[in-house]
Amino acid sequence: MxxxxxxxxxxxxxxxxxxxxxxxxxxxxxxxxxxxxxxxxxAGNRRTxxxxxxxxxxxxxxxxxxxxxxxxxxxxxxxxxxxxxxxxxxxxxxxxERRLDNVVYRLGYGASRKEARQLVSHGHFLVNGKKVNIPSIRLNVGDVITVKEKSNSSAKFKELAEKAATTPKWLEGNAEKLEGKLIALPVREDIDxxxxxxxxxxxxxx
CATH class of the missing domain: 1.10.1050.10 (Ribosomal protein S4/S9, N-terminal domain)
Structure with missing residues (x-):
């Protein structure tokens, strides 16, 4: 890609x-x-x-x-x-906002969208119980994103499980289970x- x-x-x-x-x-x-x-x-310093x-x-x-x-x-x-x-x-x-890589970032599973995209590409996440490695997949209301069981033991995801990320109101996150859910469509005032x-x-x- x-x-x-x-x-x-x-x-x-x-x-x-x-x-x-x-x-x-x-x-x-x-x-x-x-x-x-x-x-x-x-021409970086030139004013135009x-x-x-x-x-x-x-x-x-x-x-x-x-x-x-x-x-x-x-x-x-x-x-x-x-x-x-x-x-x-x-x-x-x-x-x-509903792209999988962005949702992973918004849930706090990546320090940046770039890192979130890489984590998705490497197959660390499940969507509704199925492995997904395409960052551009668009999620819908009700979809559940979960960190793969094999990935839970990595140092990165163990650290995430110990802290609660601030998520937008259209997402519901569970840091302990390393799970998130799209509970509503994002609207303009939700995008910062x-x-x-x-x-x-x-x-x-x-």
Whole structure:
């Protein structure tokens, strides 16, 4: 499956804000954005006026990078959101939040979405009792995510079992059992990311 394999900190610098792609490092003094705020590249310090199209493009790129998607995956998700009833921008964010790798991250099983994606790919989780290793699978209300019994004994998951993660209200987590459940569809006010989804809609509507 195609994925970005370059330096994560470069993406944060390009967007000019923390995307929290490297877990705890993003909260420390080692964060590249804290030490060097300029945009990557030779023209990084050059000030240019950003057009409306530029603003829309940057917002789309930022959201893609938050969730770890490439263009085709993101466009497919947008097309699905557009066909759904309701507000397209809110549908888009709801679909992105319900990806398995994001749900694993939201439950506290990964320090970042990137790590959560890797854990899913390595087959550490069950969905409704069945092994799943595809990060892009979209969960529905009632689906139960469980850490595999063989994975419970690893140091990482033992540590997770000892602490309760703060989960959004559309998820129900059980740290002791290393289990989570999707109890409702995420709505716009549940998503704590600084996203202006209307800019993405404007971009794709042209």
């Amino acid at each position: 195609a994925r970005y394999t370059g330096p994560s900190c470069r993406l944060c610098r390009r967007e000019g804000e923390k995307l929290f792609l490297k877990g705890d490092r993003c909260y420390s003094d080692k964060c590249a954005l804290s030490r060097r705020e300029s945009v990557p590249g030779a 006026k950003v057009s409306n199209y530029g603003l829309q493009l940057r917002e789309k790129q930022k959201v893609k990078r938050y969730y770890g998607l490439l263009e085709k995956q993101f466009r497919d998700t947008y097309d699905k959101a557009e066909k759904m009833t309701g507000i397209t921008g809110e549908n888009l964010l709801s679909l992105l 990311l600084p996203i202006e989804e209307h800019l993405i809609i404007e971009l794709y509507s042209k």
